[in-house]
Amino acid sequence: MAIVPLVALPAVRCEAFGAGCRAPLPGIQAHAAAHDGGRPLSPAEAATRGSYVALGDSYSAGVGAEATLADSNPLSGCHRTSKAYYHTVAKTFRFAGGSSFWACSGATTADVRKGRYGEPSQLNRVDGNTSLVTISVGGNDIGFSKIMAGCVVKLPWSKGCEKQGGEIADRMAGLRESLPELVAQITARAPRARVIMMGYPRPFSEISANRGDNLTLDDQRWLNGRARDLNELIRQTVTEADQHLAAVHAQGSVEFVDAYSAFSGHEAGSSDPYMNGLSLDLGALAAEPRSYHPTVKGQEALAKLFVDQINRGPGRTLNQFA
Incomplete structure (x- = not known):
């Protein structure tokens, strides 16, 4: 993986396929810093006055949206792909400090802090020059892939869906502690940044069963419910963190x-899916990583959500000035 150092900016990773990072615009950061105290910045101006750093897990890395040979044969276990929503966000806006892509497949909240697959900490990629952070994290902390496997694999000794409830509750309790800690660390390292955290899409239809994945309609609804629970935990964490920032100005x-509803009508198993269904590695008798991850169209739908949020803002006045 090529690392391109930028003076006075966080380390930036450039993808082998040529779409990984974008250089800062000369002189804009210094200009912005020199003119603090004027008019309030618009949400988009606040997000783009510094650098953009994309963090998170496989939903942010783009697993399941492979579109090139390099995507299908990644140089890193982090498996960042050319169709991840990061690329649309980075192309839609002009970031004064450039942009970088550090999301990593399989990342938990601990991995965001410490690194994964031999790569350094994602958290350390943000600093005082960072003006936008996008991130999805939490699904691996609660073991969503294991939960899914427990529902799909129906053997006499399997727990099935609902019998996993106690283990899920324990892992959710752990995430309720680790996620606020991670968000606090991000905002401490990047005090001017807009940190935009994504919830997870509902994987299945609520009205028709996807028989090809060995799931009943009740299984699908149960799994959707666990995604909804996870999203609510993330939403509460975000609300509490932002209320704190607003209170201290x-x-x-x-x-x-x-x-959650971003893929409505396009869930796994639909005629035009934005979510991959079950893909089996017959040699290993295991699900492939792309299973139940967004397709290229799914990543496009997620990108639109981020672009809209960047333009819309947090729903309160930002204490940033031009």
Whole structure:
């Protein structure tokens, strides 16, 4: 993986396929810093006055949206792809400090802090020059892939769906502690940043069963419910963090992107899916990582949510000035 150092900016990773990072615009950061105290910045201006850093797990890395040979044969276990929503966000706006892509497949809240697959900490990629952070995280903390497997694999010794409830509750309790800690660390390192955290899309239809994935309609509804529970935990964490920033008149914000219904009518198993269904590695008798991850169209739908949120803002006045 090529690392391109930028003076006075966080480390930036450039993808081998040439779409990974974008250089800062010369002189804009210094100009913005020199003119604090004027008119309030618009939400988009506040987000783009510095650098954009994309963090998170496989939903942010773009697993399941492979479109090139490099996507299908990644150089890193983090499996960042060319159709991840990061690329649309980075192309839609002009970030004064450039942009970088650090999301990593399989990342938990601990991995965001410490690094994964030999890569350094994602958290350390944000700093005082960062004006926008996008992130999805939490699904791996509660073991969503294991939950899914427990529903799909119906063997005599399998727990099935609902019998996993106790283990899920324990993991949710752990996330209720680790996620606020991570958000606080991000906002401390990047005090001017708008931190936009995404919830997870509903994977299945609520009205028709996807028989090809060995799931009943009740299974699908139960799994959707667990995604809804996770999203609510993330939403509460975001709300509490942003209320704290507003109370102390901080410059930054923490915002939630509600993606739960983003794939409505396009769930796994539909005629035009935005979510991949079950893909089996027959040699290993295991589900492939792309299973139940967004397709290219799914990543496009998520990108639109982020672009809209960047333009819309946190729903309160930002304490940033031009």
